[in-house]
Amino acid sequence: MTRHEPVPFALGDFFPYRLAVLAERVSMAVAQLYADRFGISRAEWRVLAALGVNAAMAARDISAYSTLDKMQVSRAVARLEEAGLVTRATDDADRRAKILTLTPAGRALFRKIVPLAKAREEDLLQDLNAEERAVLEQAMDKVLARAQGLVERG
Template identity: 50%
Template sequence: MPAMRLNEFLPYRLAVVAEAVSHALAAVYGKRYALSRDEWRVLAQLAEVDEIKTTELGALTTLDKMQVSRALKRLEADGMVERRIDDSDRRNLRVRLAPPGRSLYRKVVPMAQARESFLLEALTEQERQTLVDLLDKLLAQARKLRDAG
């Protein structure tokens, strides 16, 4: 009777792999540096820019405005980021990494990269590129599905 095999069902496989990888990473930024996944994403993204609007931050981290708001609140309370009102549109907040945030980032990144490197050791350079390409295609298709309902 089995009309499908769970273990060959792509969404299942993808979820299992992503969960395992996510766990391996959270052991670094979470257990070791007490950052939530959202805070880690925000921190990592802020390190790549000088100053950025909160809305842009959401788009770049795939987080919604509520997740961004909460992550920033925690990071700001810990002195990791600074926010200031944008005088040209006082609804906007502009965010930037504060020195302690940069310092934290510089501590977390090498460990995160070490884990990523270990994971990537399982693949050749060619395979890594292929994987990223295939994941991209899949993401685009998944978003079509979401947009269609």
């Protein structure tokens, strides 16, 4: 039996891991608002928000916009449609695609959640001064651009 020397590695210090933990905790902190008060999931909120900002979108475009996979979007859309918050119509340009829009009830719910989400965002960032917030924004933009470049290069 061969013994392998442990590789010095601390997962808790690994940037991608720390970022994933941060993203999950922040997302959970915001999700509490709409899950508890309105009974919708994170995936449903992301679809609702994508449509609230963009008015109408194809389901495939929501995946890229919301960072949800195709199945998550499909399930969220089905639940939102069942709840009367989203409608789907055939895309005239591509008969195979479905265009999604918010119903009046969906738009009303979106308008109710946005101020709550923005208030939670402010609460999350309250310990950062203006300069720290600007540095955080710049750092996130730089890391995102770098990551996108690495993904594109393969």
